[in-house]
Amino acid sequence: MEKIIVIKCGGSMIDDLSDKFFMDIKQMQENGFKPIIVHGGGPAINRLLENLQIQSEFINGLRKTTPEVMEVVEMVLSGSITNKLVRSMHTYGISAIGMTGSDSGLIQAEAKDFENLGLVGEVTTINRELLLKLLSMNLIPVISPIAISENSNEYYNVNADSAAAAIAVAMSAEKILFVTDVPGILKDQQVIETVSQNEVHSLIEEGVITGGMIPKVLAALKSLEGGMNRVMIVSGKSPLYKKGQFIGTTILKEQKVVSFG
Structure with a gap:
C-alpha cells in the first residue's frame, strides 16, 4: 500500500x-x-x-x-x-x-x-x-x-x-501535515507530541492554544471529522522529518494522554 x-x-x-x-x-x-x-x-x-x-x-x-x-x-x-x-x-x-x-x-x-x-x-x-x-x-x-x-x-x-x-x-x-511557523502545539515552551481531539478543545479553553494557532488546529480537527485518523501540526521553518520520524504535534481521534518531548 x-x-x-x-x-x-x-x-x-x-x-x-x-x-x-x-x-x-x-x-x-x-x-x-x-x-x-x-x-x-x-x-x-x-x-x-x-x-x-x-x-x-x-x-x-x-x-x-x-x-x-x-x-x-x-x-x-x-x-x-x-x-x-x-x-x-x-x-x-x-x-x-x-x-x-x-x-x-x-x-x-x-x-x-x-x-x-x-x-x-x-x-x-x-x-x-x-x-x-x-x-x-x-x-x-x-x-x-x-x-x-x-x-x-x-x-x-x-x-x-x-x-x-x-x-x-x-x-x-497515512496522515496530513499542516505546515505552520511553529514546531507544533506548545505548552510551557515544549512541543506536545500527541493529543486527542477532546484535549485540543481543552487546551483552547485553557489558553494554551491561542491566536493564529487556533484556526490551524480547528482545520486539523475538521480533517479528523472528514475521515482521517491522525493529523499533524508541523513547522515549515525547522526540520519536519528526521530519522524516519515526523516532527511536530500529532492529533488523534482516539483519546490519548498528553505527552511531552
Missing part, C-alpha cells in the same frame, strides 16, 4: 519555507512516502486585490468570491504560488508538477452558499486515479485549490484546508 502524505502549506508560509523543508520532502520520497502538496495563498491574494482596488470580504472565515475576485484568486494560486513551489522543488532535485484542482476534474465541487459566498466551493469528488498515476511516476503534485463543477460550467475557490482534507481522505493518506 502506498504511504501517501498530504502536506498543506498555508499562503503565509510560502515565502518562509526553509531549505530543510524541501530537503525533508526529498528524504520522505527516498524513504518510500508519496507526498501531495496543497497550498493556499491568502496574503498574496489580499495584496493583489488591494493593488487592483477590488473589494473583498470574509464571511465566517471564507472569502466571498465574486467573478472578479475569482479571477485574481486563480491568477495568484494557480500562477505565482504554484510555480514558486514547483521551482523550489526542482532546485532540490525533486520532480514536481503544478496543478489546479480543475485540471482533469482533479477536484470537483459545488457552491457552498452561492447567495452569500458566491463562487466558494465545497468539495464533492477527488480524481483519485489521476493522483495515483502521477504518484506512480514519482511526481509530487503541487495543487492549488481551484475546483470545477461536475458539468464543467463553473470554477470554485475552495478553502485550502478543506481541499487538503478531502484529498487526504480520498487517497487514504
